Amino acid sequence: MPETTVLLCRCATHTCLDQADVCALHQALEPLDDIDLRVVDDLCGLAEKKRLEKTGIGKHDHVVACFPRAVRWLLNDSSENSDQQHTQFHNLRENSADEILLKLKLPLPASTGIPPGSDTGDDRPPEWPPWYPVIDYDRCTHCGQCLSFCLFNVFDKDEQNDVVVAAPRNCKDNCPACARICPEVAIMFPKTDSAPINGDEIQDELLEREKALIALQQSSGANLHAFLSNRNRNAGKGLLKPEARKRIFGDR
Ligand code: SF4
Ligand code: SF4
Known part of the structure; x- marks a missing residue:
């Protein structure tokens, strides 16, 4: 069965998201064999970095971050690697981790803990606070x-x-x-x-x-x-x- 790709933003620099929900989602998704999970510290910062590199953010089946209208246009760029046409956006600002797991048709996690760090070094936020229109x-x-x-x-x-x-x-x-x-x-x-x-x-x-x-x-x-x-x-x-x-x- 093909893997489902999920991009989860931690919003680590401005913490718009409830970090307990971020942690719960991370813990629920990481062990699943059919989920290819990518956790990033700051999607705003990463999007800008990829824009400069002209490499694009990559394609994902699901993006879990803040308001979908903002995230969709944040990730909108002309590079082929950024095609988000078939991506489903999930709003962790307004929905709990449990609600998002239900939408993904996945089981709820057994427990929560300390929010984990990003698992991909190059996705760490840049020196500047990623804030821009x-x-x-x-x-x-x-x-x-x-x-x-x-x-x-x-x-x-x-x-x-x-x-x-x-x-x-x-x-x-x-x-x-x-x-x-x-x-x-x-x-x-x-x-x-x-x-x-x-x-x-x-x-x-x-x-x-x-x-x-x-x-x-x-x-x-x-x-x-x-x-x-x-x-x-x-x-x-x-x-x-x-x-x-x-x-x-x-x-x-
Ligand atoms: S995409 Fe949304 S949740 Fe992620 S860093 Fe930007 S504002 Fe925070
Ligand atoms: S003010 Fe700027 S963003 Fe708003 S409609 Fe005019 S050009 Fe577009």
């Missing part, structure tokens, strides 16, 4: 708002003129400010507590868009319309696509 490309319109907003050049445009997270290591630890001003609510920080920035589903579209508009206005410290038109003039080009501008401002 993840873009939900089902929502992003490539308007460029985040690119103009970020002072640390975390965002850039690629050859297709699409907005990408080009320099994740420039991001300031625990700063989710760009996520708050994205008009499409497309930017996630998987390690933050606040939803939907953490990748949780968006419950109220209108409310979140309104909050983004207010955050942008507050960050400008002035009238939003004056702020945007000044900045557009200075940049010599429009920052918002016409459709994005219409969505934010209506017909004004």
Whole structure:
């Protein structure tokens, strides 16, 4: 029988996950012959490392980490080795180890203990705290708002003129400010507590868009319309696509 591959994230640097649940899953899965288990200390850090190496994260049948929307886009990259099309994502932030084992149709562990360390040395988190934005490309319109907003050049445009997270290591630890001003609510920080920035589903579209508009206005410290038109003039080009501008401002 072919092995089922499972990637389990410990979230060791920011501990978004209940470490007792991480430990219980590790203990339940490791002894099983038909499970090929890979435990990583910090999937955010590993994803960035693999992106730099252009090697991809590898294919897995199941990924157990935090909110699936965030993890899916975290692992999204163009390398063939990162194809997650058939992967099932499990949310250990909102489900217990027992609930996830039930979904995997596996027996519950007999006992729990001290959370074990990562079993693969190269998966250890890098020196920097892996904290950076993840873009939900089902929502992003490539308007460029985040690119103009970020002072640390975390965002850039690629050859297709699409907005990408080009320099994740420039991001300031625990700063989710760009996520708050994205008009499409497309930017996630998987390690933050606040939803939907953490990748949780968006419950109220209108409310979140309104909050983004207010955050942008507050960050400008002035009238939003004056702020945007000044900045557009200075940049010599429009920052918002016409459709994005219409969505934010209506017909004004
Ligand atoms: S935020 Fe999610 S993907 Fe990143 S290290 Fe923590 S559990 Fe893993
Ligand atoms: S602000 Fe949001 S919608 Fe605009 S480019 Fe950035 S991530 Fe995409």
